[in-house]
Amino acid sequence: MPYDAARVQKELVEIERDKASGVGIEMKGDNLGHLVGVIKGPESSPYDGGTFKVDIEITPSYPFEPPKMRFITKVWHPNVSSQNGAICLDILKDQWSPALTLKTALLSVQALLSSPEPDDPQDAVVAKQYINEQETFRSTARYWTEAFAKVVNDDDKVTRLVEMGFGEGDVKAALAKCGGDENAALEQLCGGS
The missing domain is CATH 3.10.110.10 (Ubiquitin Conjugating Enzyme)
Structure with missing residues (x-):
């Protein structure tokens, strides 16, 4: 049943x-x-x-x-x-x-x-x-x-990465490419993959 x-x-x-x-x-x-x-x-x-x-x-x-x-x-x-x-x-x-x-x-x-x-x-x-x-x-x-x-919204991720000295456009593009994964986006911004 x-x-x-x-x-x-x-x-x-x-x-x-x-x-x-x-x-x-x-x-x-x-x-x-x-x-x-x-x-x-x-x-x-x-x-x-x-x-x-x-x-x-x-x-x-x-x-x-x-x-x-x-x-x-x-x-x-x-x-x-x-x-x-x-x-x-x-x-x-x-x-x-x-x-x-x-x-x-x-x-x-x-x-x-x-x-x-x-x-x-x-x-x-x-x-x-x-x-x-x-x-x-x-x-x-x-x-x-x-x-x-913790639910972290994308605006917080962008703010943190911009505060590290990266351009906002580059940060948004990296986050989009990495599916919102902040650590992977940081790696990409630093010249990783």
Whole structure:
């Protein structure tokens, strides 16, 4: 039996209505069975200011079993695999209820970012660091947020490269050629490939 498409559509409308919640959903084409969740990093956490993407697969038995979720955006967190984005969260496993929704699942993942559970880790290395080296954990998590979860617009990239002494036209051309990759554009501007 396929998932309940009408319910999924209703849930998407609800998420769209509540933009202030800090979570959202992006469609991947017109397939309701495969979505991308968007989570704002919680304030006063190392993830503050980041925008995190979560792959969501609606299982055929949804809502009677949880959606499959994993982070697409790299995250340094005890309950998220730093390798594949797998999430260790009870409501995505045995504590799921058909009364829960995609929105509540995303809000729970967002809350998990603020309140790690190192005693039930997905990534033992990160959990050990969280327990034994709190400041190192926070600075690494902040670094990963800056590196992987910050949305930098092209104007900021242009400004930074122009401040390095390159002409604005050259900078825009290099960014366009490199698909917006600032580091590759810098290499090109410096006489690389």
